[in-house]
Amino acid sequence: MKRRWNWALWLGFIFVAAGFITYPFFVLFPVTRDFPWANLLLFGTGGILLVLGLARAFGRPQVYHGKIFGPILAVLTLLAFTLFGYGVFYELRQMPASAGAPRVGEKAPEFSLPDQNGKPVALADLLSGSRGAVLIFYRGHW
Amino acid sequence: MRSFQQRLPEFEARGIRVVGISVDPPDVNERQSQKLGYTFPLLSDPNAKVIRRYDVLHPGAGPKGADIARPAEFLLDSNGIIHWVNLTGNIAVRARPEQVLEALN
Numbered sequence: 673m674k675r676r677w678n679w680a681l682w683l684g685f686i687f688v689a690a691g692f693i694t695y696p697f698f699v700l701f702p703v704t705r706d707f708p709w710a711n712l713l714l715f716g717t718g719g720i721l722l723v724l725g726l727a728r729a730f731g732r733p734q735v736y737h738g739k740i741f742g743p744i745l746a747v748l749t750l751l752a753f754t755l756f757g758y759g760v761f762y763e764l765r766q767m768p769a770s771a772g773a774p775r776v777g778e779k780a781p782e783f784s785l786p787d788q789n790g791k792p793v794a795l796a797d798l799l800s801g802s803r804g805a806v807l808i809f810y811r812g813h814w
Numbered sequence: 815m816r817s818f819q820q821r822l823p824e825f826e827a828r829g830i831r832v833v834g835i836s837v838d839p840p841d842v843n844e845r846q847s848q849k850l851g852y853t854f855p856l857l858s859d860p861n862a863k864v865i866r867r868y869d870v871l872h873p874g875a876g877p878k879g880a881d882i883a884r885p886a887e888f889l890l891d892s893n894g895i896i897h898w899v900n901l902t903g904n905i906a907v908r909a910r911p912e913q914v915l916e917a918l919n
Binding site for chain 1: 815817818825828829830831832833834835836837838840842843844846847855856857858859863864865867868869870871872873875876877880882883884885886887888889890891892893894895896897898899901902903904905906907908909910914918
């Protein structure tokens with residue numbers, strides 16, 4: 673009897689790969705960036721399908737393919753998930769303490785910096801005639 | 815920053831100015847403003863002098879180990895007194911405009 677194609681393995685791996693490579697897309701939206709649930713959902717779905725595929729490949733090898741590709745895809749999945757977890761749950765959280773940053777109730781340090789047209793903008797300019805200001809420090813585009 | 819641009823009218827209605835500060839030079843900021851349609855100023859601090867003064871430097875986190883700013887947001891009142899501050903523990907998680915608007919109320 674011809675053995676059947678083990679689709680669960682491949683579909684599972686496609687989900688895992690999608691969970692990994694869609695990170696730059698989902699990071700664009702605060703809802704999926706603050707906690708990467710969309711990526712984790714893809715990883716989880718892929719993982720379940722892979723386990724199903726592996727169970728078929730090793731449980732019923734006379735019916736299903738996948739005894740060779742199954743373990744290879746499973747190892748690749750573990751690598752992708754480890755790398756993702758390290759990046760998102762460790763690397764992104766390596767932040768300086770900023771213990772000396774001005775605190776609530778303190779006066780914000782004065783500054784004058786050029787804007788995108790090269791025109792100097794001082795904190796005093798931002799505050800004159802306004803009711804306050806939001807300073808957003810960001811990593812930049814380089 | 816995109817979300818702050820989207821909600822900018824609400825800040826303007828409350829008389830609050832919004833500015834971005836990074837190590838990017840003015841020409842990069844000009845390009846970014848054009849590309850993303852920012853109408854609030856992007857200020858340039860290439861030597862991270864002001865970034866250091868606010869202790870929001872992330873040493874070596876930029877390209878080729880350059881010092882850059884970490885994400886941080888300060889809300890000041892009209893006297894320059896800090897009213898609200900957000901120092902994130904995760905580079906990917908930054909203040910949302912609604913948090914700042916809420917701090918204003």
